[in-house]
Amino acid sequence: MSPPPTRNGQEPPHQRSRTGDLDNLAVAERLEAFAALLDLAGASHYTARAYRRAAELVRGLETPVAELVRTGRVRELRGIGPGIEARLRELIETGRIEELDELEREVRPELVGFGRLLGLSPKRSVEIGEALEITTAAEFREAIEAGRLTSVPGIGPKTEEKLRAGLAAAARPRPRRGLTLNRARGLVEGIAAALGGVAAGDPRRWADSSERFVIVTTDNNALERFAQLPQIVAVTETGVGVTVEGVPVELVIAPSNAFGTALLRATGTDVYVEALEPLPEAPAEEDVYARLGVPYCPPELREEAHRRAPPPLVQVEDIRGDLHCHTTWSDGKASVLEMAEGAIARGYEYLAICDHTPSVGAVPGLTADDVLRQGEEIAAVNEGLAPFRVLRGIECDILRDGSLDLPDSVLAELDWVQASVHGGQRMPARELTARTVEAMRNPYVRCLSHPKGRIINHRPENALDLDQTFEVALETGVALEVNGLPDRLDLRGEHVRRAIDAGVRIVCSTDAHSVRGLGNMELSVRTARRGWATAADVVNALPWED
DSSP, X not given: OOOOOOGXXXXXXXXXXXXXXXXXXXXXXXXXXXXXXHHHTTOOHHHHHHHHHHHHHHHTOXXXXXXXXXXXXXXXXTTOOHHHHHHHHHHHHHSSOHHHHHHHHHHOHHHHHHHHHTTOOHHHHHHHHHHHTOOSHHHHHHHHHTTOGXXXXXXXXXXXXXXXXXXXXXXXXXXXXXXXXXXXXHHHHHHHHHHTOEEEEGGGGTOSXXXXXXXXXXXXXXXXXXXXXXXXXXXXXXXXXXXXXXXXXXXXXXXGGGHHHHHHHHHSOHHHHHHHOSOOOOSSHHHHHHHHTOOOOOGGGOXXXXXXXXXXXXXXXXXXXXXXXXXXXXXOSSOHHHHHHHHHHTTOSEEEEOOBOGGGOSSOOOOHHHHHHHHHHHHHHHHHHTTSEEEEEEEEEBOXXXXXXXXXXXXXXXXXXEEEOOSOTTSOHHHHHHHHHHHHTSTTOOEEOXXXXXXXTTBOOOOOOHHHHHHHHHHHTOEEEEEOOTTTOBSXXXXXXXXXXXXXXXXXXXXXXXXXXXXXXXXXHHHHHHTXXXXXXXXXXXXXXX
16 A cells, blocks of 8 residues: 655655654554544544543553563553554554555545634535545635635535634634643643644643643744644644644744743733733743742643742642542452552552442442442452551442432441532532532541532533532531542632632542553642642641541
């Protein structure tokens, strides 16, 4: 099979690499591209998701994935089956995936990516391309400007005008919906590493959902390399790169003596930067703040207009243990022992196993008898891992009347009880709040999990009255969770700040369902930092005895 056509007649970077040169980041990028093109080609949602998850797994590996492939050990990684192993072997041995090349020809990713930027579906973009015999973003742009789109069946003046408006807005575009933090940082960090630049925009502030993606560099030749990256399928006239999923990525090339100024502008929100203007030119951000006479501000706090000195924000290194994880007893992928060993590897002193209870419904839950049997397993693990301590915990469902899914006689035996609402997230505020605070008044509850119940891009926040919840938290001593799952991040930064201002303590936890999921602690901590949290505000920054 001949290689696919490429921009400027050059081979794509993954083909120019010598066999064996692909690092984990490069492999992850190709798997991500494969997943995106499978989506566009109408493949099974589950197949595309499997490749996307494999990309995330490879990106986070410390061991070179090429080594695991060559030694036949890559299937030891959870989620890597024979199909993905075959693609990985082909990529490592040849530097390419033949089916990916074929999809790039058939799906026309440059056309689709640019179309998505303008608000078109992949199918519609391909239909337009076929009708007008165009294949590139430049040809698409020319067709819009020349008024040729009305010759395409189904496109009238209104649609053409909408596309013209989208084209005019491409100077500083936004994706149709924000990317979750893990995907956003993976995207910009991969591009920044390839260009020797710094990732900025929303992901540098650790925003829970990112819409602005920026790379800042001092390399005057970066634009040409930017256009040839495998993540970028089109570049607009304003130098904005577009991914196959229609995500715009801005490239800022700054002189060395003004790099810090450009990075600050590319990181903060408009209102934050405007409050500091005019910005002096300086090579580093610290120099910009010094010349302004303003205390240095961590990226997480560059949201609102202010010039205040930040407190000593909590850091990942402050966390002594994770108080929310799952095992194979419910819907986790690892045993108690495996999760404990993963926590020890992260330097923790303790880990709370908090599997689900039966009422959660969608996944297996532990009955009272299961909790007792799990306790025996935890005791055996503790005997072998001392002085590390595995805590007997539970994520106990809050029933509709505010009672809990296990009797108090069982909860009384546990080290750590988290109460959670799963079903009924759409209840009216008064009912949901009454239900929640009733559960918080149970003498054995120590923490309220993911209080607002949102799933980013899928389910909005529930109507829980946080002010009333804070009052009961102060009354009962119950902490509120900052859940580190990338599609939750709940409480979010603004809510963390309100909780801290009210005097409520928080817990930074991962809700990990695998050993790898323990790595989401950074997402939780960064979200807490967005709420101006210090280590003194975080319960699990303390030793267990305290």
